[in-house]
Amino acid sequence: MSAEQSSTQPDPNANPAPSPADAPAREGNQLARSLSASMGANMRRTANGDVDILHAIGGWRGLVESSLPAVAFLVLFTVTKELNLSLIAALAAAGVFTLIRLVQGSKLVSALTGLVGVAICAFAAYRTGNASDYFVVGFWTNGVYILAYLLSMLVRWPLMGLIFAVIRGEALSWRQNPVRLRQYMLATWIITVLMMLRLAVQVPLYFANNVEALGATRLIMGLPLYALGVWLAWRVSAPEEALNTEAPDAEEAEAAEVAAESEGSEGAENPEGSEGSEDYEGSGNR
Numbered sequence: 001m002s003a004e005q006s007s008t009q010p011d012p013n014a015n016p017a018p019s020p021a022d023a024p025a026r027e028g029n030q031l032a033r034s035l036s037a038s039m040g041a042n043m044r045r046t047a048n049g050d051v052d053i054l055h056a057i058g059g060w061r062g063l064v065e066s067s068l069p070a071v072a073f074l075v076l077f078t079v080t081k082e083l084n085l086s087l088i089a090a091l092a093a094a095g096v097f098t099l100i101r102l103v104q105g106s107k108l109v110s111a112l113t114g115l116v117g118v119a120i121c122a123f124a125a126y127r128t129g130n131a132s133d134y135f136v137v138g139f140w141t142n143g144v145y146i147l148a149y150l151l152s153m154l155v156r157w158p159l160m161g162l163i164f165a166v167i168r169g170e171a172l173s174w175r176q177n178p179v180r181l182r183q184y185m186l187a188t189w190i191i192t193v194l195m196m197l198r199l200a201v202q203v204p205l206y207f208a209n210n211v212e213a214l215g216a217t218r219l220i221m222g223l224p225l226y227a228l229g230v231w232l233a234w235r236v237s238a239p240e241e242a243l244n245t246e247a248p249d250a251e252e253a254e255a256a257e258v259a260a261e262s263e264g265s266e267g268a269e270n271p272e273g274s275e276g277s278e279d280y281e282g283s284g285n286r
Contacts, residue, residue: 187233
């Protein structure tokens, strides 16, 4: 074969050119990577490798900022039964946090997010004159999240897989592993069921117009319940090698103990044998 002919032969080791038919799959993977990076931005791991629950809910600051306006509304309405005063208190609390963020140099969008959310809730209650409607926006938000989680599992792209894979360094490789896919499906179901539980508890209280109980359950089943769900989802979706890292120390200690016992038993036999041989040799010499 001539040099010209050999140069025209395809290299079997070369990567094949991407097929146009694979373009939708590549675009879908790229979208999934972008979505995964965006949703996983609020997640990080602690020094011991667990998910940082406090960081996932926005830290202590995020916990206070998300809870205090609702607490102010609930306490004032319970004491005074004055809807307008209670709404003003909630807006004032959210406004203070917004000003603090702006003074500290936070971006305008992130600083206004909490205030806008409280303003929407306050408008819903003010428009109807019903204090329970302050919490109705949360029902719709919760429902949207439930639908998103269910849809992600239906198309076998569970959202908790996209979120956790970022901080675990798995990229999208977990989708090719049936075991990892099932684990992330279970993790996503955990979050979904907890959100369904919120609605199952709070919606009847809303229709009963029990503002105090509704507000209390809203606070308890808000970030604290979400934090519990994230922790459970992280644990059930842990790779097998991560679960086995807790056992090596105990296994190594047990192996060392067995080895020590084995050496001890051999050492106990050898001295007797050596003494016997020495006595035998001595008697022969004598």
